[in-house]
Amino acid sequence: MKNLPVFLMGCGGVGRQLLQHIVSCRSLHAKQGVHLRVVGVCDSKYLVVVADVLTAELDDSFLLEVCRVKSNGSSLQTLANSGVCQVFSGPEVLQKVVDIGRLGKSTGLAFVDCSASAETIGVLNQVVDFGCCVVLANKKPLTVPMEDYDKLVSQPRRLRHESTVGAGLPVIASLNRIISSGDPVYRIIGSLSGTLGYVMSEVEDGKPLSQVVNAAKSLGYTEPDPRDDLGGMDVARKALILARLLGRRLNLDNMKIESLYPEEMGPGVMPLEDFLVNGLPLLDQKIEDRIKQASANGNVLRYVCLIDDARCEVGIQEVPKDSALGRLRGSDNVVEIYSRCYEKQPLVIQGAGAGNDTTAAGVLADILDIQDLFP
Amino acid sequence: MKNLPVFLMGCGGVGRQLLQHIVSCRSLHAKQGVHLRVVGVCDSKYLVVVADVLTAELDDSFLLEVCRVKSNGSSLQTLANSGVCQVFSGPEVLQKVVDIGRLGKSTGLAFVDCSASAETIGVLNQVVDFGCCVVLANKKPLTVPMEDYDKLVSQPRRLRHESTVGAGLPVIASLNRIISSGDPVYRIIGSLSGTLGYVMSEVEDGKPLSQVVNAAKSLGYTEPDPRDDLGGMDVARKALILARLLGRRLNLDNMKIESLYPEEMGPGVMPLEDFLVNGLPLLDQKIEDRIKQASANGNVLRYVCLIDDARCEVGIQEVPKDSALGRLRGSDNVVEIYSRCYEKQPLVIQGAGAGNDTTAAGVLADILDIQDLFP
Numbered sequence: 001m002k003n004l005p006v007f008l009m010g011c012g013g014v015g016r017q018l019l020q021h022i023v024s025c026r027s028l029h030a031k032q033g034v035h036l037r038v039v040g041v042c043d044s045k046y047l048v049v050v051a052d053v054l055t056a057e058l059d060d061s062f063l064l065e066v067c068r069v070k071s072n073g074s075s076l077q078t079l080a081n082s083g084v085c086q087v088f089s090g091p092e093v094l095q096k097v098v099d100i101g102r103l104g105k106s107t108g109l110a111f112v113d114c115s116a117s118a119e120t121i122g123v124l125n126q127v128v129d130f131g132c133c134v135v136l137a138n139k140k141p142l143t144v145p146m147e148d149y150d151k152l153v154s155q156p157r158r159l160r161h162e163s164t165v166g167a168g169l170p171v172i173a174s175l176n177r178i179i180s181s182g183d184p185v186y187r188i189i190g191s192l193s194g195t196l197g198y199v200m201s202e203v204e205d206g207k208p209l210s211q212v213v214n215a216a217k218s219l220g221y222t223e224p225d226p227r228d229d230l231g232g233m234d235v236a237r238k239a240l241i242l243a244r245l246l247g248r249r250l251n252l253d254n255m256k257i258e259s260l261y262p263e264e265m266g267p268g269v270m271p272l273e274d275f276l277v278n279g280l281p282l283l284d285q286k287i288e289d290r291i292k293q294a295s296a297n298g299n300v301l302r303y304v305c306l307i308d309d310a311r312c313e314v315g316i317q318e319v320p321k322d323s324a325l326g327r328l329r330g331s332d333n334v335v336e337i338y339s340r341c342y343e344k345q346p347l348v349i350q351g352a353g354a355g356n357d358t359t360a361a362g363v364l365a366d367i368l369d370i371q372d373l374f375p
Numbered sequence: 376m377k378n379l380p381v382f383l384m385g386c387g388g389v390g391r392q393l394l395q396h397i398v399s400c401r402s403l404h405a406k407q408g409v410h411l412r413v414v415g416v417c418d419s420k421y422l423v424v425v426a427d428v429l430t431a432e433l434d435d436s437f438l439l440e441v442c443r444v445k446s447n448g449s450s451l452q453t454l455a456n457s458g459v460c461q462v463f464s465g466p467e468v469l470q471k472v473v474d475i476g477r478l479g480k481s482t483g484l485a486f487v488d489c490s491a492s493a494e495t496i497g498v499l500n501q502v503v504d505f506g507c508c509v510v511l512a513n514k515k516p517l518t519v520p521m522e523d524y525d526k527l528v529s530q531p532r533r534l535r536h537e538s539t540v541g542a543g544l545p546v547i548a549s550l551n552r553i554i555s556s557g558d559p560v561y562r563i564i565g566s567l568s569g570t571l572g573y574v575m576s577e578v579e580d581g582k583p584l585s586q587v588v589n590a591a592k593s594l595g596y597t598e599p600d601p602r603d604d605l606g607g608m609d610v611a612r613k614a615l616i617l618a619r620l621l622g623r624r625l626n627l628d629n630m631k632i633e634s635l636y637p638e639e640m641g642p643g644v645m646p647l648e649d650f651l652v653n654g655l656p657l658l659d660q661k662i663e664d665r666i667k668q669a670s671a672n673g674n675v676l677r678y679v680c681l682i683d684d685a686r687c688e689v690g691i692q693e694v695p696k697d698s699a700l701g702r703l704r705g706s707d708n709v710v711e712i713y714s715r716c717y718e719k720q721p722l723v724i725q726g727a728g729a730g731n732d733t734t735a736a737g738v739l740a741d742i743l744d745i746q747d748l749f750p
Contacts, residue, residue, distance in 0.1 A: 021556065157747055169722065170549040174545040174548070177740035181396065182736070182739065324725070341730075341732055342726050345707050345726060346726065347544065348724070350699070350725075351717050358717075362556070371532070372532055372745070
């Protein structure tokens with residue numbers, strides 16, 4: 001049985017779901033000859049770790065207790081009395097996490113980042129140096145300035161990040177296969193936000209933007225402040241991740257990012273309620289006009305990422321009605337990849353591109369996939 | 376630089392394209408720290424191999440010469456005078472090929488089968504025992520009786536066969552990710568024959584089946600005898616490969632396979648010309664009636680593989696007009712996978728599912744993917 005140690009940063013929805021998947025897949029993974037030995041978990045405040053990271057593990061009932069504690073909104077510190085782990089807090093956390101990373105070279109530690117933090121890149125780059133494998137659901141470490149990015153990807157086979165684009169959809173795995181087979185990618189165009197996909201297909205049906213966004217918010221489809229979706233930054237990060245995979249040396253601030261609201265309606269300027277009630281309706285007419293114009297061209301509007309030789313941008317584009325993108329309804333993600341092998345008709349990957357279950361499944365598949373590096 | 380030995384069985388269109396891809400990807404692979412060292416190639420008659428398989432390789436100009444010779448319809452034997460290789464023929468080929476396989480354990484040999492032969496399973500199972508990695512574009516070794524199949528897949532991480540289903544489309548890679556993440560697959564439905572996909576979308580437009588098949592044959596879309604496509608056996612093999620990945624212990628003869636022509640029009644009974652001119656038109660009315668019936672139900676007809684808990688079958692099915700399958704036009708392949716993570720809306724993978732370029736690209740990505748097994 002291959003014994004693969006795992007360390008998890010981030011105990012939000014995705015991290016907790018990952019722990020649950022690991023527990024529920026025990027017999028499946030045993031059949032595949034693999035045992036995932038979780039040596040520790042941390043959030044932004046506390047680190048919970050076994051006393052002997054070389055041999056011990058947090059057992060399944062403890063992992064489920066971590067999930068229970070965190071989903072109750074309690075602190076990891078409450079686990080200190082269990083007697084099966086050490087708990088660290090404050091500035092000690094960072095130092096201890098790096099110490100765990102020192103295991104990497106000898107044991108094949110999978111260092112998993114399911115946080116949404118912009119602050120993990122420093123630790124990640126240290127553990128990469130130690131020979132750890134890094135698995136990311138967190139997009140932010142991949143959208144840092146190029147210098148830090150280059151360090152993070154310096155051992156490309158030891159880095160996996162399927163769930164950073166389209167959740168568990170096999171976008172990164174497929175793109176990496178295309179790249180390693182020498183098939184040149186000419187163009188990637190995709191709808192990579194379930195929220196914006198939903199919004200664009202609803203306004204296409206004639207509903208005013210303001211009504212659609214308010215409804216999406218009530219349905220829980222948007223971030224608490226929908227401007228976090230409408231601003232396009234999340235899609236821009238995904239686009240940048242794809243573009244960098246293709247070898248483009250870009251930063252977020254080189255990219256054209258279209259926001260669906262103007263600066264004067266931004267979070268720092270206009271309170272949320274004001275935006276929802278008074279701001280949004282001012283945007284209805286312009287979108288309606290653009291939809292009519294697109295329709296007159298036989299097209300529909302989609303909020304897409306678009307990467308080709310000349311461009312890496314996100315925003316509203318006209319796309320053919322009968323393309324995979326144009327036919328997209330609801331909150332599915334879709335990516336079209338054009339290459340020498342997929343020249344006239346693209347390679348299309350489509351499906352649910354959000355959700356803790358799917359995202360954590362993508363992370364788990366990544367962890368299983370690096371087992372080959374440790375014979 | 377990682378030095379990965381490769382041995383190729385089969386110098387048809389896919390095998391030759393693979394050699395060309397290997398040659399043209401030299402600098403790309405060097406950037407990735409990998410060198411593919413081709414130690415030998417064989418077809419059904421001859422084996423061409425370097426004298427010292429442990430260290431030597433067939434150089435790029437020789438590999439291109441192999442391609443030239445074989446695409447001219449000449450024999451590999453003509454390369455015997457080059458002085459850079461040994462050439463074997465007759466019963467010696469098999470023994471020498473197995474000897475090359477003995478390298479597997481120590482060197483991480485990728486043993487690649489790009490033939491279309493049903494006879495390679497014996498050799499493959501021997502080299503699997505030696506610890507070789509096996510990469511298949513050939514479907515037949517995966518559709519042998521279960522006992523031989525079990526041997527072939529006994530080291531699952533050392534077996535890759537992306538190009539056996541949907542050519543280079545990332546169907547197998549995606550399905551393996553879903554499986555290893557513990558996401559239970561409820562249903563797979565797909566159009567996995569470019570030829571039958573084309574035929575079904577043309578008859579949907581009101582053209583008679585006989586006219587569509589004859590046109591497809593003229594366009595080179597079908598096998599020389601279109602009954603090789605219309606019989607469904609090629610799709611059945613792909614369905615069986617997917618079902619077995621899901622753990623179903625089935626054989627080809629357990630499967631329901633619908634043929635588009637009746638037994639009395641089979642290749643052993645009716646000459647090809649007779650079938651094309653007199654046989655096919657007799658089938659037009661029935662298909663037309665079925666299309667009308669489907670249309671009355673709001674559906675369209677597709678020739679699909681269908682795998683769920685109860686079924687593993689191939690044949691004509693009614694599918695919703697507005698599903699990925701129902702919208703399929705032309706010769707693209709499409710696969711819809713339903714699972715816990717993709718429950719209401721499936722994971723959809725769509726694109727060109729045939730062609731030597733795409734198929735060989737899938738094989739090459741597989742070869743690159745097993746590099747992690749050899750540190």
